[in-house]
Amino acid sequence: MKSHSSSLLAEVRTFRQNHPDVRYVDLIALDIPGHFYGKRYPVDMLEKVAAGSPLKLPQNAVLLGAQGGLFKIGDYCFHDGDPDANRRLVPGTLKPVSWEAQPLGQMLITSDGTEAPIEFEPREVLAKVLERLHCKGIHPVVAFELEFYLFDKKLSDGLPQFARDPLSDDADDQPNLHIERLSRFAPVLDDMVETAKAQGIDITVITAELGPGQFEINFGHLEDGLRAADWAALFCRSTRGVALKHGYRASFMAKPYLQHPGSGMHVHVSLYDAAGNNLLAAHQQQPLRHAVAGCLELLPHCMPIFSPNHNAFRRLGGTVNAATRACWGYEDRDACVRIPESDPRNLRIEHRLASADANPYLVLAAILVGLEHGLEAAKEPIAPLNEDRNSGADFPLEMLEAVRAMQHQPALREGLGAEFVDVYCENKRQDHLAFQQEIHAREYRWYL
Incomplete structure (x- = not known):
């Protein structure tokens, strides 16, 4: 001490x-x-x-x-x-x-x-999961990817406005993946990256995403799962601050525009033993299949974590690369659980369902509990999307249904802690009910 x-x-x-x-x-x-x-x-x-x-x-x-x-x-x-x-x-x-x-x-x-x-502090929940895995000889390596939008600093009647192109002063209202967007917004993006690095965060790849003013940041892989989640949390804080300094708003809101893609939190996880061997790659990748099966089995019960608010459920379905069923696939971005192409040493899953505004500690904890559950149950997963485009299991698409599915799931209560599950579900239930306590102008237009 x-x-x-x-x-x-x-x-x-x-x-x-x-x-x-x-x-x-x-x-x-x-x-x-x-x-x-x-x-x-x-x-x-x-x-x-x-x-x-x-x-x-x-x-x-x-x-x-x-x-x-x-x-x-x-x-x-x-x-x-x-x-x-x-x-x-x-x-x-x-x-x-x-x-x-x-x-x-x-x-x-x-x-x-x-x-x-x-018991219900998010970082403590993840710390307990990681400690249990380490005692079982399982050592995760983790990397987060975060999508976010830039908006104009000023709202218009409470609604976000497209970010202004610094070169033309026009609204950046065209969805694209063009590299030129990175150049046009280089001053604010460069500052975000350098500020994150000053926080000790390893930034790797920057991508201009499909939505207008939408970007994705990738972080380096870490053997310390707690620190990986720390990076994701700290990046959100610093990025919002840097954006305001440059005259923008940065938001990790899951679905700011109905007509454009939402923002997700993608988490790459590989599992190693104490000697550094990739556990998922052993025995012709059979453990990988078991881990996927566990993730998919628990996924419908983890929706309050992956989609933590009313807006986050809007992101699911009807847009690019956002699944509406628990599914998996090799090199398939329509899948909740994607297996990127890699050599056996780097074999991993990419969990793509969580929204960008989800709690990174809890998202990672839920994913790891799913992997742990799958390895121990040793079940075969459903068919991948590569074999059957209709493969998948339903999951809740609204908060109260999701909370009911989460609260009494035995593997989650054991893996995340019963006290945490009860507290978290009631917090989400009360938050959702509080959100409903305001009458939107649309209700008056429709029903007055």
């Missing part, structure tokens, strides 16, 4: 030496809906925390709804006295913030690794 504290203290002191103008550091963590919460700490107080002073935040901050409100979930929030819970600093995440008006730093915090972790 002393060496751990000393390394954290050294990290804080090195940061202060390199950034003497920074007076405050944002200590941040991701809540259930995927928003950051936390506190802004004076940097000298951060040294005390790094040296071992307690760091406490309200336990129920993790339970906030999409709009920041608290819901009654069991005894939480209104019958538990709103207790504090210990957090710890995540080593290696203290970095400068370049998109704010004043010099700042930021650092991730978490309850995992403390004496009493919060």
